[in-house]
Amino acid sequence: MPTELKEMNKQEVLTHNGAEQTRPGKVFVPRTDIYESQDHLLLLADMPGVGQDSVDITLERNILTIHGRVDPPEFEGYSLTYSEYGIGDYHREFALSNEIDREGIQASVRNGVLRLVLPKSRSAMPRKITVEAE
């Protein structure tokens, strides 16, 4: 039987590192999946309304910050009469371990989903040790 899709309401970021926003508007926490495989971490974040050019990814020390900007749509002569979701930017931070190869991080945005590939550094990859015969 197919699973029916249900999701929680978008969750708002209450404080921005304890500081308040200077830009007016709401900020939401993007829903995120994280998968790990032998040589990389894969991070998928739902950011509807965010395009390839409006996402900022920064890595400072070991804090990975994702910020997606959304321009609220405006329709001339129309007014918002019914609203189930809030409109605003997306922001989320993740603490990475030191095992990530910073140079090799790849990011792309497709259909409102940010896809981040974080390769593990060579030293963190599992290594096979062959036993030599004497």
Added chain:
Amino acid sequence: MLLQKFVENDVLSSLRDMQRLQQQLNRLLSAGGWPAAEEFPPVNVWASENGAVVRSEIPGIEPSDVEISLVNNTLTIKGSRKAEELKNGQRCHRQERGYGEFTRSLQLPFGVDADNVQARFSNGVLQITLPRAEADKPRKIGVKAE
């Protein structure tokens, strides 16, 4: 005496607890931040005299995977979002994004000009423009003096 005092205190403190709980509940409810499971996908509707614009956030699906239909002024959005396929040896650490099938229906409070309905999908947001049928628009009726 001692017992009575004890009981009074107890009643008072439980009353206070109740009050605190009520305050917290009120705060939660008034903040509108109730994280309840909602219908998917969520929709926003902009309306005017000339029609409506429906926008819906459906990240992570291809435009070809959405089916939109309009029957008797009822708009239906249907589709499914696939789960990320786990490759061999891949483990899941965190899964907050849902997947599966979804259907949403919205009844519009006006006659829709079905031939001119437009839908586009960009950056995970579906936008459907529904113009109001010419015959359904309000008309001014002039009163002639006799």
